[in-house]
Amino acid sequence: MKFLIAEDESFILDFFLNELQINFPEHNFKGASNGLEAFQIMENETFDYLITDGKMPKLSGVDLVKRLREGEISTKAILLTGFPGDFEEEELRKIGIIQIFEKPVRIEKLLDFIKDLS
């Protein structure tokens, strides 16, 4: 499976990419440092899942997903956010965000979730 991780904090991005790749060598993980970059990558490349931060410069996580849907890209998304209260969960589900993690997320939780996906 192919995952794209969008995260503006480079330490966190590297950490997630590293952890995930170590734990799931069978999957493919790619990183993007903001929403817009992620969108541009996804226009040309198909992914099974998008793991995105909520608050990012240029394009926020939720706006990124919305823009993907407008471009008829239906990649399922996982949202990591520092303030889940900003969004109505119902609304997020509707646009294809299948899971929301509150930051700081325990890496074990994320790993378990991905394990269940496959």
Next chain:
Amino acid sequence: MSNFGILGIFGFDTSAFMPHGHCVLWKEEILIPMVASDVIIFLSYSAIPFGLFYFYRKRVDLSTKVKNLLVLFVLFIQLCGFSHLISAYNYWNADYYTELFIKVLTALVSLTTAIIVLKNINILLEIPSPDDYKKTNQKLKILNESLEEQVTLQTRRLEDEKNFLKAILEGIDDGMAQLTPIYNTNQEIIDFSLRPLNDHMEKQTGIKLKELEISSMMENNPEFMNDLGRFKAFKKLLLTGETLTYDPSEYTVKDKIFRVVYTRNKADNTILQFISDVTEREEHKMRDIQSSRLTALGELAGGIAHEINNPLQIIDGAARLLGRHVPEKTPEIEKTIDTIQETVRRTSRIIHNLKRLSRNEVDTILPINLTDFLNDVTEFLHQRISNHGFQLKKIYEEGHPITINANQVALSQIVINLLNNAIEELQETEKESEDFLGVIKINVIEGPQTVSIAIEDNGRGIKKKNRDLIFNPLFTSKDVGKGTGLGLSISKNLASNMGAEIALKPDGATCFLITFPKGHS
């Protein structure tokens, strides 16, 4: 009949005269009507004085002039009558001297009467005619009627005003009382007496009307008069007439908070006092302030959540990386990494809980897991408690699911308030005794129908006399400036708003119980 007639005694000899009957040759057809007419005229003329006398007696209002005229008139008419009588008499007798005497007398009186009548004709003209009288009467009647109408109107107006004032007085819920100044011999005010003016006084103050009848305020309530400066204020009010309003008054009775207005009654130089119980309003106000403070804190927490959670994610990840890259992992290193990660989670939970205080979560009552909730709440104060060197002991079984229906924000407020009180009490206890180890215990007690949170401290305890007072608004045993005296009363209110109760355990160490009806788990 003698020959000398009636006046014969005076020596008048009338024997030479002829009776008057001879003149008509004793012809009965002349004699009888003549004599009859004279007699009738005499009788009539004699009757008239009776009528006039009666008029004279009845009309006391007549002037002396008119009365004298009346006397003359009576005399004149009676004499006229006698002259006719003597004429009739002389048809058979010849007493002409007597007739002469009477006629001369009549003439004199008639002349006098005529002169006086003519002279005083203006007086007679002044005597109102019946027509005048009628007209005057009519006018009087109209005047009388309009007067009656005015009186009726005025009475109705007064009645209306009375009812209006009565309605206002009854409508005013305020207790009313009167403060009367007491003077010394130098006419200086030295005291005031108090007298309740309406029944609302008792309702508003909760004090019996009899007890509100106070002859000396200075003796009865020196604290109120001197310490609160009311004596000076009242004296000034009597001088200036400027209404005084204390809303709320710092003076409380039986833990009630009042709005009191004093106003001068200029009429008798006393002071009217209007008092109303505003305890509920004040509690509401404090609760609003408290809850808006918390809401603001919640909103602030939400605002910085992003900025704190990202760094926390970094710390958490960095600790994990560190663990992975250390060649030899000693137990100390592992423990340190665990501590870092645990602290990250705790910080994150604090932020998370603070965010809950924001507006949208203030009013909702939802089922909450009690042990999870208590873990979250104590997180806030854990540091503070251990900073003071005190212990926080959670006695409840963690992970044991007990669900209650509560407003999370309000319940946090109550528990934090009780914990804060406990910390302050332990601090005070510590000051008094060395080697004191302060301990705060939190427990969850399940009953058949209820669930209680118990918060206990091993401080000095609450004095017996204060035990009944602590939930009353404004009551505080803390130092001036430290306690508002509202924490517990607000807590009690918050609790009752969600169907819970707060109580102090009757004996032993200070232990507050927040009791909920059991929810559905």
